[in-house]
Amino acid sequence: MQTPGAELNLDHSHVLNENASQARVIDTRDLTKIYTLGSVEVRALYSVSVSVKRGEFVAVMGHSGSGKSTFMNLVGCLDRPTSGTYLLEGHDVFRMSRDELASIRNKYIGFVFQGFNLLARTTAVDNVELPLIYGGISSEQRRERAEAALQSVGLGDRLDHRPTELSGGQQQRVAIARALVNRPSLILADEPTGNLDSRSSDEIMKLFRDLNESSNITVVVVTHEPEVASWARRIITFRDGIVLDDRAAAA
Ligand SMILES: Nc1ncnc2c1ncn2[C@@H]1O[C@H](COP(=O)(O)OP(=O)(O)OP(=O)(O)O)[C@@H](O)[C@H]1O
Numbered sequence: 589m590q591t592p593g594a595e596l597n598l599d600h601s602h603v604l605n606e607n608a609s610q611a612r613v614i615d616t617r618d619l620t621k622i623y624t625l626g627s628v629e630v631r632a633l634y635s636v637s638v639s640v641k642r643g644e645f646v647a648v649m650g651h652s653g654s655g656k657s658t659f660m661n662l663v664g665c666l667d668r669p670t671s672g673t674y675l676l677e678g679h680d681v682f683r684m685s686r687d688e689l690a691s692i693r694n695k696y697i698g699f700v701f702q703g704f705n706l707l708a709r710t711t712a713v714d715n716v717e718l719p720l721i722y723g724g725i726s727s728e729q730r731r732e733r734a735e736a737a738l739q740s741v742g743l744g745d746r747l748d749h750r751p752t753e754l755s756g757g758q759q760q761r762v763a764i765a766r767a768l769v770n771r772p773s774l775i776l777a778d779e780p781t782g783n784l785d786s787r788s789s790d791e792i793m794k795l796f797r798d799l800n801e802s803s804n805i806t807v808v809v810v811t812h813e814p815e816v817a818s819w820a821r822r823i824i825t826f827r828d829g830i831v832l833d834d835r836a837a838a839a
């Protein structure tokens with residue numbers, strides 16, 4: 589696999605030039621999410637205050653039901669909290685309208701999911717182009733950027749393969765290319781290795797680490813598995829909706 593980010597030529601100049609390597613990409617204050625089901629209240633997240641600086645590589649851990657996905661969905665602007673605030677790249681996102689939120693999300697965040705979420709009958713390069721379709725970019729440029737993104741994840745020779753013609757690890761790399769194609773400052777991945785064997789898991793985590801190191805992209809990965817988490821440099825552990833532990837990963 590080539591060095592990710594090199595071919596992709598990720599344009600993070602807007603990010604690097606602001607002379608704020610310590611800038612906070614994620615800054616949550618007292619985020620609380622309560623689900624009400626009939627008369628039962630589920631406190632999925634309670635008063636969570638977490639800051640993540642530019643260029644960090646964070647793993648989020650915790651038992652099933654501890655609030656990891658709830659946290660990621662809020663940080664990803666896919667959901668709104670019951671209370672609390674969240675600054676994404678300094679933007680107070682929960683004050684925004686739905687449309688503003690969608691455009692902020694599109695600009696700053698690339699998502700990677702456990703199930704890859706690729707269109708089944710669509711080639712790798714067409715899958716990767718999808719996020720660019722509403723961006724007012726010419727079709728040649730879309731193709732160029734999608735190809736570069738696929739090259740950066742080591743799939744330059746699989747452009748026209750459909751998901752069924754790729755291994756699980758390769759499908760996840762297509763999904764990562766799709767997440768990168770909009771040049772986000774933040775990658776959010778919820779159990780990205782959950783459907784992969786341990787060798788493919790390692791490849792995916794190495795890819796995240798290479799991307800993180802080569803282009804300073806901020807990465808937050810949810811995982812159950814300590815081996816997967818050990819690729820990150822910081823590990824945040826949730827329990828029952830609160831942050832139980834937040835520490836540097838063992839070197
Ligand atoms: N839409 C919902 N409606 C009601 N309760 C919910 C909803 N989503 C999550 N919950 C509850 O909130 C709590 C936290 O769920 P969450 O999905 O964040 O856990 P998780 O840490 O991601 O778990 P897992 O490791 O199983 O994915 C759980 O008790 C869950 O049952």
Ligand SMILES: [Mg+2]
Nearest residue numbers: 656657658778
């Ligand atoms: Mg979850």
